[in-house]
Amino acid sequence: MYTRLVGYTDKINQQLARYGVKFGIYKGGEFDERLFPFDAVPRIITLSNWEFLERGLIQRVDALNAYLRDIYNEANIIKDGIVPKHFAYASSGYLPQCEQIVPPQGVYSHISGIDLVEGKDDQWYVLEDNLRIPSGASYPLIARNLCRKCDAETFRKVPLIDNRDYGDQLREVIDAVSCGGITVVLTPGRFNSAFFEHSYLAERIGAVLAEPSELYVEDETLYYRDATRNVKVGAVYRRISDEYLDPLCFLPESLIGVPNLMGAYRAGNVAIINAPGNGAADDKGIYYFVPQMIKYYLGEEPLLKNAPTYLPYYDDDRTYVLEHAHELVIKDVAEAGGYGVVFGSDLSPERLEEIKQQIVAEPRRFIAQEVIDFKCLPTWIDGELVPRKADLRAFVLSGKRTSVWPSGLTRYAREAGSSVVNSSQGGGFKDTWVLSL
Numbered sequence: 001m002y003t004r005l006v007g008y009t010d011k012i013n014q015q016l017a018r019y020g021v022k023f024g025i026y027k028g029g030e031f032d033e034r035l036f037p038f039d040a041v042p043r044i045i046t047l048s049n050w051e052f053l054e055r056g057l058i059q060r061v062d063a064l065n066a067y068l069r070d071i072y073n074e075a076n077i078i079k080d081g082i083v084p085k086h087f088a089y090a091s092s093g094y095l096p097q098c099e100q101i102v103p104p105q106g107v108y109s110h111i112s113g114i115d116l117v118e119g120k121d122d123q124w125y126v127l128e129d130n131l132r133i134p135s136g137a138s139y140p141l142i143a144r145n146l147c148r149k150c151d152a153e154t155f156r157k158v159p160l161i162d163n164r165d166y167g168d169q170l171r172e173v174i175d176a177v178s179c180g181g182i183t184v185v186l187t188p189g190r191f192n193s194a195f196f197e198h199s200y201l202a203e204r205i206g207a208v209l210a211e212p213s214e215l216y217v218e219d220e221t222l223y224y225r226d227a228t229r230n231v232k233v234g235a236v237y238r239r240i241s242d243e244y245l246d247p248l249c250f251l252p253e254s255l256i257g258v259p260n261l262m263g264a265y266r267a268g269n270v271a272i273i274n275a276p277g278n279g280a281a282d283d284k285g286i287y288y289f290v291p292q293m294i295k296y297y298l299g300e301e302p303l304l305k306n307a308p309t310y311l312p313y314y315d316d317d318r319t320y321v322l323e324h325a326h327e328l329v330i331k332d333v334a335e336a337g338g339y340g341v342v343f344g345s346d347l348s349p350e351r352l353e354e355i356k357q358q359i360v361a362e363p364r365r366f367i368a369q370e371v372i373d374f375k376c377l378p379t380w381i382d383g384e385l386v387p388r389k390a391d392l393r394a395f396v397l398s399g400k401r402t403s404v405w406p407s408g409l410t411r412y413a414r415e416a417g418s419s420v421v422n423s424s425q426g427g428g429f430k431d432t433w434v435l436s437l
Helices: 009-018 047-071 085-089 139-152 152-157 165-177 195-205 261-266 284-296 315-327 349-361
Strands: 022-027 030-035 038-045 111-118 124-130 182-186 207-212 215-218 221-225 230-238 271-274 328-332 341-343 366-370 378-383 384-398 402-404 409-412 426-432
Touching: 009 030, 009 038, 009 139, 038 047, 038 139, 038 378, 038 384, 038 409, 047 111, 047 124, 047 284, 047 384, 047 402, 111 195, 124 284, 139 152, 139 195, 139 409, 139 426, 165 195, 165 230, 165 271, 165 384, 182 195, 195 207, 195 230, 215 261, 221 261, 315 328, 315 349, 315 366, 378 409, 378 426
Parallel strands: 038 426, 182 207, 182 230, 230 271
Antiparallel strands: 022 030, 111 124, 111 384, 215 221, 221 230, 328 341, 328 366, 378 384, 384 402, 384 409, 409 426
C-alpha cells in the first residue's frame, strides 16, 4: 500500500530541506544544524493494536500526572512507602521551587512523549517517559502533508485515521488551562535545536512565537510586547528548560528566561505548558516505579509493560547488575537524547569494570535494563528496502481529558544492527499510519 510513496522519498526530503525541517545539536562547542532524514515507508499500526496502545498510554499518563500532583503537595506515595523518599527527592528533575504549586486544572504534563518499542514477542514496552519538553510532533505532521501532495491516490485508498488535527487538539488542551489572554510559544531563538518545530507549532495552534525579550511580568501578570500595545498572556507553551526559565527563581545567569515568570505562575495568573518540575516524574530512575503508580493512584493493573529494569539503589538489584553488566543496557539517569546509554556487551573489560565502579560509587545515578529484542521495520535506504530497528514516540495530550494523537514519531536507526534511533545520534524518521478499519 505504500510502494508508490517510495519513489517520492528523495523529492520529499528535498521539500523538507527547503522548508527548513532540521534539528540542531551542539558538539565540541559548535552548533551543527542537520536535516532529519525521512523514509517514506511508513510504520503501519492496526486499529485493534492502536486501541490497546491508546488505553495503555492514557492510563500511564494519568498516573504520572497524579504522581506530580502528589509529590509536590501531600507526597502520600512516599508516606505509604511506594517510592522511597530519598529516591524521589534526589532526582535532578525535582524542583523545590515548585512545591505547593498546583497548575491550572491540576494538569502538569499537558504534552507527554512516551517512547515505546514493539518486541519480537508482539508486546509493547515503554522505554522512557518524556514530560518536560517532548519534541517531534511537527515532523510527521509536515511529512504526512508532503506525502499527500506527492501521492494523493494512496491516501484516498488506504483507510487511515487522519493525523492533521494535532494543532486543533493541542489548542484545545491549552485553552482548557489558559488563565485568560493570548497564548505564546516561548522559544530561546533561532539557534535552538528544535526551532523549526517551535515556529511550525506556533502557526498550527494560532499562537504568537515569542522570544524572552518580548515578555515581561508586572503585578504577577505576564505580558507580551506587541508592536502597538502590551497584551496579557494566559498560557505559555515553553520550549525552554526549567533551569533557564526564570533567572529570579532558577539560574540567575540565564539570559533566555523571563524574570519573575514563576511568580506569575505561582499566583495562578498564567499556565505553563508543560509545568516546571515535571522532571521529577520522567527521571529514568522514577520510571521503575510507574507500574506501581498506576496501581496506587488508579487501582488498575498496568496495560503497557516497562522494560525489565533494575535499580542499583537497592542492594539486591545492585548485586544483579554488577554480576550481569555485560548483558544489560546501562543508563545514566541524568542524560538524554541517547547519550549516557551503553550496552554492556559492547564494552571492553576495562570500560565495563569502570562502569561497575561508578555504579557502586553512585547507585542512584544509574539504572540497568534487559535488552529488548524489538522489531525491525522495512526502511528504504540507498535504493533498497532493508530492516532497521525503530521506536515510536506517542504524543499524549492532557487538558479536560487525556487523549492520544493517532499518529506519532517513528524513529529508525540508519546503521544496520544499531538500536540507537535518536536524531542526535544520526537516526531518521517515518510517518506512522494508524488504520481506521
